[in-house]
Amino acid sequence: MSEKQAHLNGAYYGPSIPPKSQAYHRPGRGSDPLGCCCSCIFGLIFKLIMTAVVMVGLAVLIFWLIVRPNRIKFHVTDAQLTQFNFSNDNTLHYNLALNVTIRNPNKKIGVYYDRIEARAIYEDQRFSTFTSTTPFYQGHKTTNVVNPVFQGQQVIPDTNALSKYNEQKSSGVYEIDVKLYLRVRFKFGLIKTGKFKPRIKCGLKVPLTQNGSSSVGTFETTKCDVDYFKSI
Numbered sequence: 001m002s003e004k005q006a007h008l009n010g011a012y013y014g015p016s017i018p019p020k021s022q023a024y025h026r027p028g029r030g031s032d033p034l035g036c037c038c039s040c041i042f043g044l045i046f047k048l049i050m051t052a053v054v055m056v057g058l059a060v061l062i063f064w065l066i067v068r069p070n071r072i073k074f075h076v077t078d079a080q081l082t083q084f085n086f087s088n089d090n091t092l093h094y095n096l097a098l099n100v101t102i103r104n105p106n107k108k109i110g111v112y113y114d115r116i117e118a119r120a121i122y123e124d125q126r127f128s129t130f131t132s133t134t135p136f137y138q139g140h141k142t143t144n145v146v147n148p149v150f151q152g153q154q155v156i157p158d159t160n161a162l163s164k165y166n167e168q169k170s171s172g173v174y175e176i177d178v179k180l181y182l183r184v185r186f187k188f189g190l191i192k193t194g195k196f197k198p199r200i201k202c203g204l205k206v207p208l209t210q211n212g213s214s215s216v217g218t219f220e221t222t223k224c225d226v227d228y229f230k231s232i
Contacts, residue, residue: 069106069109070105070106071226072102072103072104072105072111072198072226073102073103073105073223074100074101074102074103074180074200074202074223074224074226075100075101075103075221075222075223075224076098076099076100076101076178076202076204076221076222076224077099077100077101077221078098078099078219078221079096079097079098079099079204079206079219080096080097080098080209080219081094081095081096081174081176081206081207081208081209082095082096082097082208082209082210083095084096084174084208086156086162086165089155090155090156090157090162091153091154091155091156092122092127092153092154092155092156092161093152093153094120094127094128094150094151094152094153094154095150095151096120096128096149096150096151096176096206097147097148097149097150098118098147098148098149098178099145099146099147100118100145100146100147100148100180100202100224101143101144101145102138102143102144102145102146103142103143104138104139104140104141104142104143105141106140106141107140107141108140108188108189109140109186109187109188110137110138110139110140110186110187110188111137111138111184111185111186111187112135112136112137112138112184112185112186112187112192113135113136113137113138113144113182113183113184114135114183114184114185114195115131115132115133115135115182115183116131116132116146116180116181116182117129117130117131117132117180117181117182118130118131118132118146118148118150118178118179118180118181119178119179119180119181120150120176120177120178121176121177121178121179122156122161122164122165122174122175122176122177123158123160123161123164123165124158124161125156125158125161127150127154127156128150128151128152128154129150130148130149130150132146132148137187148178171216172207172208172214172215172216173205173206173207173208173216174205174206174207174208175203175204175205176204176206177201177202177203177204178201178202178204179199179200179201179202180199180200180201180202180224181197181199181200182196182197182198182199182200183195183196183197184196184197184198198226198227199226199227200224200225200226200227201224201225201227202222202224202225203222204219204222205219205220205222206219207219
């Protein structure tokens, strides 16, 4: 009996008692006030951007419905080529005069022409430049005429141009490109826009005229293409 009592009063040799588990709570994202603030700011910025895009789109639509803008139209109505020949040293001698009509078909938009530069090109070789620095204003639904003149001589080192010239010489009709580089401003009511630089290309087939007449017919009116408008 005393031995059993001694065992009871001694150390415990039974199985180990596991420690009490401690609950671990991982903080959720929703509880981060900084994250909530950033989400609200980004959401507000997105809404403002979308609102601005919609407002600009509506303004452009309303402007188009009111003004109905149309592109300015360019035509070469007459071309007089009285000299166009190569000398032995690949020098091109030329005399070309053009009538270029500019038509503004718009009812509510006027155009300021601050500068007009015309370049004459043969087989990708520019041989002459005409520049008009006299500004003028073109009113609604009106037509103006510009008369660039190209006269002189220019060395053309490209042999392809000479070969093409010999081919076209037999027909008496020469394929000459004229490119117009403009600086314009548009006017709508009291509002004036900034400057734009439209580029116009006119692909011409011009008969050579000698002694006031041509043996292969007359020049036909040619419509020019507007390449693009670039603001400056």
